[in-house]
Amino acid sequence: DVVRGRIADDSGIIGFLSWEPLQFDSGSLVKISNAQVKTFRNTPEINIGRNTTVEVFRDAKFSSMEDLSKNTVIKIEQLRDGSRDVECIVELSKITVREFQKQDGSQGKVWSCDVADPTGKCRMSFWQEPPFSDKDLPVIVSVTGARVRAWQGIPDITVDTSEQISVLEQPPWDSEINLVDHFPFVPLHELASGTSRVGIKTQGTVVSIREDSGIIFRCPECNRVLRDGECATHGEQEGVQDIRLRLVIDDGRASTSLLLNKQATVELIELNESQILERINDIGQIAFVQELRDKYLGSVVESNGRIIVDEQGSMLLAESSQLVDIDSVLAAQELRSRLEVMSS
Numbered sequence: 001d002v003v004r005g006r007i008a009d010d011s012g013i014i015g016f017l018s019w020e021p022l023q024f025d026s027g028s029l030v031k032i033s034n035a036q037v038k039t040f041r042n043t044p045e046i047n048i049g050r051n052t053t054v055e056v057f058r059d060a061k062f063s064s065m066e067d068l069s070k071n072t073v074i075k076i077e078q079l080r081d082g083s084r085d086v087e088c089i090v091e092l093s094k095i096t097v098r099e100f101q102k103q104d105g106s107q108g109k110v111w112s113c114d115v116a117d118p119t120g121k122c123r124m125s126f127w128q129e130p131p132f133s134d135k136d137l138p139v140i141v142s143v144t145g146a147r148v149r150a151w152q153g154i155p156d157i158t159v160d161t162s163e164q165i166s167v168l169e170q171p172p173w174d175s176e177i178n179l180v181d182h183f184p185f186v187p188l189h190e191l192a193s194g195t196s197r198v199g200i201k202t203q204g205t206v207v208s209i210r211e212d213s214g215i216i217f218r219c220p221e222c223n224r225v226l227r228d229g230e231c232a233t234h235g236e237q238e239g240v241q242d243i244r245l246r247l248v249i250d251d252g253r254a255s256t257s258l259l260l261n262k263q264a265t266v267e268l269i270e271l272n273e274s275q276i277l278e279r280i281n282d283i284g285q286i287a288f289v290q291e292l293r294d295k296y297l298g299s300v301v302e303s304n305g306r307i308i309v310d311e312q313g314s315m316l317l318a319e320s321s322q323l324v325d326i327d328s329v330l331a332a333q334e335l336r337s338r339l340e341v342m343s344s
């Protein structure tokens with residue numbers, strides 16, 4: 001039988017998997033040599049095999065189990081697809097109840113929630129009725145033993161039974177923060193080399209504006225963009241008109257595709273929907289994109305949204321975007337480097 005568990009030190013916590021019997025209790029301090037680290041669904045895990053030695057270690061200065069257990073509560077930014085036995089504290093802002101047919105024919109229910117903490121946003125699903133309803137929202141909950149599954153880059157914290165939930169009176173963070181409008185700033189290169197995240201803010205210089213920016217038509221069935229009036233799945237369709245921009249932004253260390261939906265486009269280029277349509281009708285989409293290039297290439301754009309990171313690269317889906325005054329960018333960089341000097 002394999003043994004699974006978690007080990008922690010001051011720097012963090014990691015799961016382990018042992019193919020050999022282990023005779024240590026929780027709270028034992030051990031030294032592990034010659035183990036392997038394997039990654040399963042983006043989550044590193046220590047593998048203890050036949051060639052690994054695990055022995056009792058003594059270090060009076062090592063953090064106590066009590067101190068370390070405070071670190072076992074993980075933040076939304078640390079969630080990874082496939083993680084298990086997750087402990088976290090989040091604020092719930094919205095609940096949707098979905099009914100479905102179970103395999104035995106009876107009716108099942110799942111409670112799906114929008115959740116946030118100061119590091120980002122994600123989803124949470126309860127497979128048993130939670131001890132609160134949408135009229136109690138927002139609520140702060142602490143959950144233990146949860147599983148994480150990600151869908152299109154959005155982590156979903158899955159809670160199987162209501163015993164895993166406790167409702168907290170106060171969040172462990174500053175309760176003045178309105179998490180619904182809170183988008184923590186994460187440098188672009190950090191996002192591009194990390195995993196998918198929701199509810200973040202970042203900045204980059206516009207280095208490219210793709211020519212398929214402007215008016216597009218979407219499939220009424222699946223919302224995907226039609227090519228020559230055809231959906232890859234649903235064939236020829238009467239498209240639903242939409243507006244978007246496709247850019248590439250770069251922070252000097254990494255770049256990402258940036259997709260602006262209609263709302264973010266209107267906000268960035270300061271033209272409303274009918275003004276954009278009128279302009280494209282007047283001069284054509286190619287000239288419209290050229291105008292945008294003349295105006296925005298080299299500008300710094302700040303966007304709120306979510307980023308999907310996979311083998312193909314990264315794509316930031318913006319729900320709001322605005323130009324950043326270059327002077328204030330320089331001032332912020334200067335401030336940041338001064339703070340780094342002060343804190344080092």
Ligand SMILES: [Zn+2]
Binds near residue numbers: 234235
């Ligand atoms: Zn379709």
